[in-house]
Amino acid sequence: MVSSSHEALHRIFQQEPGLFARAARHLGVAFPPPLSASELSTDLTETRPLERRVDTLLRMETEDGSFVLAVESQSAPSVDKPASWAYYLSHVYAKYGIPPVLLVVCPDRKTAAWAAQQFDIGPRQWPSLTLRPLVLGPNDVPVIDSPDEAARDIPLTILSAALHRCGPEADAILNALAKALKSLSADDEITAGTFIELTEQGLGTSRAADLWRHLMAVDLSFFQSQTAQKLREEGRAEGQANALLLLLHHRGVEVTEGDRERIESCDDLDVLDLWLTRAIAATSMTEVFAPAGETSGTAD
Template sequence: MPVERRADSVVVVRDEAGAATLAVIVEVQRGHDRGKRFSWPVYVTTLRSRYKCDTALLVICPDRAVARWCRQAIGLGPGGVITPLAIEPGDIPLVTDPEAARTCPELAVMSVVAHPEEAEDGPVLEALLAGLTTLDEDRATVYLNYVFNSLPTVTAKRLEEMVTTIQDFEHLGEKYFSHWLAKGRTEGHAEGEIDAILSVLETRGLEIPDDVSERIHQCQDLDQLRTWVRRAVTVTSAHELFTE
């Protein structure tokens, strides 16, 4: 099976002529898993052989302890070592400059999620919204759903107010998010959360089997649905949504 099917994600950087210059394997790791110390080198060497270029393993971690474990060098035997690169929330910069957010809206999204306390400050949320205005409707909606479901209630309420009341962002709320704000944030309405889960899975290119879709649509528990929204961002298959 191709390495792309085993790793969470593979990104290949190419030059103007189309030649691969760097291949990056992206993995999400939530805890210690000794088996990864043996499977990760396989990903790296297989991808390096396939694209004939430098290859890196990038691991996204939920906290510092897991990142510390992931960063440990993996010895392959005499003279052979692979050292994963690991990112935890503390490594993600705080984006407060709207222009920087427009240049890289995904970084602005991760900035808000990684720094929820600082996100209560207006400039952080304003930068996020500035970045979202540069995106197409589907992607902007997915990102905003992810942010709303990751932030503390008070901060999420502040963001909702900004989208609907600040003149600079009113058009953004009306054009992209009015449906979500009307349904996903209204007590007792689960449709917005269901749409968010399915949108995230579809945007990430994951197959949604009929049994998964049926279970999601039948759920009316808002807390459970919001948990599935958060999981949808990192799972490698739709069935993993239901793994406790």
């Protein structure tokens, strides 16, 4: 199952597409800031049964032209990933006709070093394809421990906290981030709530996550507001929807695109819990979606 920290390392680029250009400067690569950015479908599935999904896919419009940014959150080296990444880039290029860029975000130095290598695909004598990911790891994103600096770029500070969560710098980063969020105006409450949730997800199960929850409880009164509570409800609904889709996939239940959209758009936790319970034994989506009060038709 995909972890919350995995999600945060690519979702932060959905929340703030301009973060890519700012973060890439630390890799020595100058991308112009986007004039606009729009999310594309992350479903790269072909007509074959094999399903492939990139973590985040964004079309970036800049003064130098357009490119498609594929963001992958990678927690450990994997011998299968280079082939998948090459597929993502070639498929995106064939589908949209726009140059693709692969950004791999890694929470530890070992994985970052592995992902940063050049992957040659093809015979030793003549590789037909060379894969060159851009990689952001703990060594590539600065430690932002000043409240003033954190306030200037909160998304980059969240990324800094996520990538340095296991290091001695984590406490200082989180304290700076909490102060920066506290300085936001009341009109920014929804945005602050999103940043709070992303930070907590990015910290995963590290010790720093406990400090963050303490800081939120003590320092930020709006963390208890109705807006923040609503955001947490939406996060739980999204988690239930993802769990339901994963269960259906592993059980081999056929899920149409319409079924997927119905599940992902549902924000009623009681309904999602009912569907998840039914999916444990259901053999079809008709059984899962049966009206409330009806049995799924499956045997006990």
